[in-house]
Amino acid sequence: MCRAAGRVLSQPRPFPGPGKQSSRSLCSAWHHGVPGGSGARGSTITSGESRAGLIAFFFQTVVRDVRIELVGTMQHSPDFPEYNSKAIEAWDRLAEWWDDKIGDGNEFQDYLIEPTTERMLALKAGEQVLDVACGAGRFARRMAGMGAVVTAIDQAERFLNRARDRTAENDDRITYLKLDATDRAAILSLGERRFDAAVCTMALMDMSSITPLISALPTLLKPHGRFVFSITHPVFNSWTARHVAEQYEQDGEIMVKSGITITDYAQPYSYRGFGIPGQPEPQYYFHRPISLLFNTCFRYGFVLDRMEEPVFPEELQSGANNPLAFSRMPFIPPVLVARMVLKSIY
Numbered sequence: 001m002c003r004a005a006g007r008v009l010s011q012p013r014p015f016p017g018p019g020k021q022s023s024r025s026l027c028s029a030w031h032h033g034v035p036g037g038s039g040a041r042g043s044t045i046t047s048g049e050s051r052a053g054l055i056a057f058f059f060q061t062v063v064r065d066v067r068i069e070l071v072g073t074m075q076h077s078p079d080f081p082e083y084n085s086k087a088i089e090a091w092d093r094l095a096e097w098w099d100d101k102i103g104d105g106n107e108f109q110d111y112l113i114e115p116t117t118e119r120m121l122a123l124k125a126g127e128q129v130l131d132v133a134c135g136a137g138r139f140a141r142r143m144a145g146m147g148a149v150v151t152a153i154d155q156a157e158r159f160l161n162r163a164r165d166r167t168a169e170n171d172d173r174i175t176y177l178k179l180d181a182t183d184r185a186a187i188l189s190l191g192e193r194r195f196d197a198a199v200c201t202m203a204l205m206d207m208s209s210i211t212p213l214i215s216a217l218p219t220l221l222k223p224h225g226r227f228v229f230s231i232t233h234p235v236f237n238s239w240t241a242r243h244v245a246e247q248y249e250q251d252g253e254i255m256v257k258s259g260i261t262i263t264d265y266a267q268p269y270s271y272r273g274f275g276i277p278g279q280p281e282p283q284y285y286f287h288r289p290i291s292l293l294f295n296t297c298f299r300y301g302f303v304l305d306r307m308e309e310p311v312f313p314e315e316l317q318s319g320a321n322n323p324l325a326f327s328r329m330p331f332i333p334p335v336l337v338a339r340m341v342l343k344s345i346y
């Protein structure tokens with residue numbers, strides 16, 4: 001997920017139009033600074049970058065500050081229903097391109113997202129699981145491989161086609177369905193008390209409205225059912241998070257310390273950005289502060305049972321030649337994974 005510096009405006013504003021984002025695309029899903037990748041858009045390098053580069057960066061930042069339009073300061077709703085169809089249409093157009101790029105996965109999935117989600121789900125063979133916004137179905141297949149019976153939904157038909165094509169094993173344990181997770185009635189049509197667990201990997205921040213899903217889950221899930229989700233970290237891996245690297249001297253040695261600065265966090269906002277370098281068009285993102293996200297879950301009867309903020313393992317840190325990569329920041333988690341559990345029977 002690429003992001004840029006921006007100002008929060010006091011009134012709700014529309015998205016910047018297509019092509020109004022920076023032309024610099026230096027990041028990979030999820031998102032900047034995938035190990036071995038080249039880093040983050042909206043990043044600052046305080047040393048080792050050419051003057052021309054710094055001027056270009058400054059220009060970009062200033063220009064972006066002017067033209068980036070964020071949704072208003074006082075919005076307390078986690079939902080942006082006016083973008084429901086636009087967001088999903090963009091995903092449908094991007095699906096094949098994304099699937100070609102991500103292919104069999106990346107380090108975010110391998111090291112951060114999947115092991116953590118798997119541990120938190122703690123699936124048992126035969127359990128019924130709902131995979132929300134399954135994309136090309138990588139995690140759905142992984143769960144089916146563990147013996148779960150998976151219903152995998154996504155609204156992007158082209159992603160589902162890729163998911164079906166990629167499902168060579170356990171196809172009797174996976175059903176792919178086209179379903180819009182912002183449509184509460186559609187979600188409820190999946191059936192009452194049907195699922196032992198629901199999972200949503202790296203997609204809530206891509207979904208314009210989350211209340212329809214979260215308010216429907218208590219009906220879909222069995223008593224004390226669990227809902228595990230992973231998202232790009234709303235603090236450290238959101239749009240206004242800038243990667244910085246400082247070079248300094250210590251005991252005669254040149255050191256580089258990497259970190260993140262952020263400018264906007266407390267208000268929900270929506271924006272368009274490029275998840276992968278070279279992406280043909282930007283996708284829509286929806287920033288929600290952590291409290292808003294969890295309070296939405298609490299409102300519909302979930303309690304937070306477990307939360308993890310995984311970081312890249314040490315062996316990747318030395319391998320990353322880009323000081324702005326998340327893998328060079330062992331103290332900063334790029335993703336957040338949470339397990340919500342229904343506290344009572346609905």
Ligand SMILES: C[S@@+](CC[C@H](N)C(=O)[O-])C[C@H]1O[C@@H](n2cnc3c(N)ncnc32)[C@H](O)[C@@H]1O
Pocket residue numbers: 087088091092132133134135136137138139153154155156159179180181182200201202203206207208
């Ligand atoms: C970044 S991909 C993540 C896919 C997959 N969960 C994974 O971890 O690889 C985001 C997915 O969210 C899906 N999505 C976005 N909005 C949706 C909606 N309203 N209903 C269903 N799926 C949606 C997109 O089609 C896309 O497949």
